[in-house]
Amino acid sequence: MTRTPLLPLEWQGGRVWVKAECLQQGGSFKLRGAFNRLLQLSQSERERGVVAFSSGNHAQGVALAARALGIEATIVMPADAPAVKRDATRAAGAAIVAYDRMTESREEIGARLAAEKGCVLVPSFDDVDVIEGQGSCGVEIAEQLGASPDKILVPCGGGGLSAGIALALPHAEVVTVEPQGWDDMARSIAAGTPLPVEEPAPPTLCDALQTKLVSPLTLDALRGSGARGLSVSEDEIREAMAYAARHLRIVAEPGGAVALAAFLSGKAGPASERTVVVVSGGNVDPALYAEILAAQAARTS
Structure with missing residues (x-):
């Protein structure tokens, strides 16, 4: 596991910080939760293997953790998952089972495969050990900052990362950020109960954040911490991706850039020297990345 850097970002005469989880092994924070969950398996469970479902980042996290621990992994992935994620998952040694995200349920497929193979199902966020593992990101942030952040903006799909960070940093204001139309966590926090994405859900570049119903586990952790939720537009996400490339010299995928988009747009409110934005x-x-960078460059030239 990589201790990812906390990068300074000069902003309006002050400074905020960016936690670059895009530089984690596997390209995202997901290895943290996957590794912690797999470490809890008994020897007999390790011998039977694991199953997970994911559009790509959790897939890679589970595949990498399984390879490191000598465990066989099967990943249920949407047929339209980005090739870069699918290829990396396969390269890490996992078997892939494709499904149609519009007509099939990944949860049902994953549960069936786990029952057929006698494997352990490793959820991407609805699991105490996974949430605890994601929380190590928050622990690192406090150590690197030398104190608890005042405010931390976190991309949110199912809420595993934001819930883990909220538990690790109980004195910080946690702000979850989702794509517009996929803001089920923000709406669930406000309502006090899990609410599904309103259909028809709009198209989004954020394949990693297309979770249609959050978990009571993650919701309860976030509500208990006093978290609030925001959403950002597709244009704001594109702008944040280009900003990350120009000013931070890091690659941010659409779903990974939503918190930065909320910060840059001003939606998250005032910032302090102890504000942290998670990429x-x-x-x-x-090809998509090159297209977005080129389009943003043309707009600012």
Whole structure:
């Protein structure tokens, strides 16, 4: 596991910090939770293997952790997952089972495979050990900052990372950020109960954040911490990806850039010297990335 850097970002005469989880092994924070979950397996469970479902980042985290621990891994991935994520998952030694995200349920497929193979199902966020592992990101942030952040902006799909950080940093204001139309966590926090994404859900570049219903585990952790939720537009996400490349020299995938988008747009409110923005992943299709950077460069020239 890599101790990812906390990068300074000069902003409006002050400074904030960016936690570059895009530089983690596997290109995202997901290795943290996957490794912690797999470490809890008994020897007999390790011998039977694991199953997970993911659009790509959790897939890579589980595949890398499984390879390191000598465990067989099967990953249920949408057929339209970015090739860069699918290829990296396969390269890490996992078997892939494709499904149609519009007509099939990855949860049902994963549960069926686990039952057929006698494997352990490793959820991407709805699991205490996974959430605890993601929380190590928050522990690192406090150590690197020398104190608890005042505010921390976190990309949110199912909420495993934001919940883990909220538990690790109980004195920080946690702000979850999702794509517009996929803001089920923000709506669930406000309502006090899990609410699904409102259909029809709009298209989004954020394949990593297309979770249609959050977990009571992650929701309870976030509500208990006093967290609040925001959403950002596709244009704001593109701008944040280009900003990360120009000013931070890091690659941010769409889903990994949403917290930075909320910060840059001003939606998250005032910042302090102890404001932290998490860039959670950098696994982006090269052609899409080049297209976004070129379009943003043309707009600012």
